[in-house]
Amino acid sequence: MQKFTIKLWSAAAGTVAATAMATQAVAAGAPQEPADPAEFVYPTGFGKALSLMLAGEGGENGIGVHKVWPTLSFPALTTEQIDQAVTGNSLVIPYHYAHQYSDDGKVGGYNIRYDQVELSKCPTTEIPNDGYLLYEGVCSAQVKEPVTGTWEAKDNKLCVDIAWAGKTQIEDCVTVFFVMDSVAFVKDDGTVSGKAHSLKKGAAPDM
Template sequence: MQTFTMKLWTAAAGAAAATTMAAPPALAHPEDVPTTASPTDFVYPTGFDKALSLMLAGEGGENGIGSHRVWPTLSFPALTTEQIQKALTGNTLAIPYHYAHQYGADGTVGGYNIRYDPTDLKKCPKTEIPGDGFLLYEGVCSAQVNEPVTGSWKAEDNKLCVDIAWAGKTQITGCYTVFFVMDSVAMVKPDGTVSGKAHDLKKGAAPDM
């Protein structure tokens, strides 16, 4: 089972924390997990379905969506094939102000990619107005254009495999390991690097951003 791990200690805080932390209790180490328990039973103390419902409700719940007790590192298990299917079918993975990809139950991907085209500076309000279709950044005014997305997806071998295109060419393709990290979704490439930014998981077809 693959895990997504983040180092929590800084050099300065590490020594101080090491002197104050009590010995880890039972189940603090992976080898202490009962052999009958799956990694997600351990990480999501109220169960994966509850964790997913919290994610789709737009909040992480107590302790994110549930995680094991934390010492120097914080680890999350990769979602299984079944969990990926549960999480994505009929829902949307989005990076705000970048794209919203809708995962259909029939294995198709829809939604849109956001393109920004420079336009007359006078069209941008001096104060940002969310949802007005304009972005003012470093003195440049851009108009938001939503480009339709097409593609396919499937969950297999504990990975999300996609072939997603917009603007007339394939833009995202391949298989990714998927993690729930607190209240975000991380997609990890085969080489172990995180793909893009943290994703939001939205229930149903996400509204325009």
């Protein structure tokens, strides 16, 4: 069993404080924690937490947060919770990829590749969803590469084998956490895997 923690330290100067945040994935075994991840209870119930996340409520009521100060603890999702959360939905990193998890254990969606094109193709003012990105004087076009693969929730982890561009790109089993309005993946060595994901209802929209 694992838990994901965020520690907050505050240094007040008058009425204003500067807050720093650090993250740490902690292996199970602490005597004060339940031995079974299923014993963790979300403040509003897991079903409510999931519905808020899919509705874009931004972590209202603190999705997955235990009332502990100055450390906020986020329980790892169980096998059943992972299955409930991702089946028929999409895990997305905006402007990077959208992976769609079907109820038959298949993964679809797309990865976004950026190819350099003529500078004249990029407008001087950014236009959302136009398929172009101007960054440091370089114009790039978004190219969507179809994603194929499989997924399975087992042993309180999400296991995926995902390929695009003709080769396997992600093959791993990770522990899953709801951290407010984001989804965090944690590897077996305790490190956070890549960026935070968003959980979207159904097939992910174009980005």
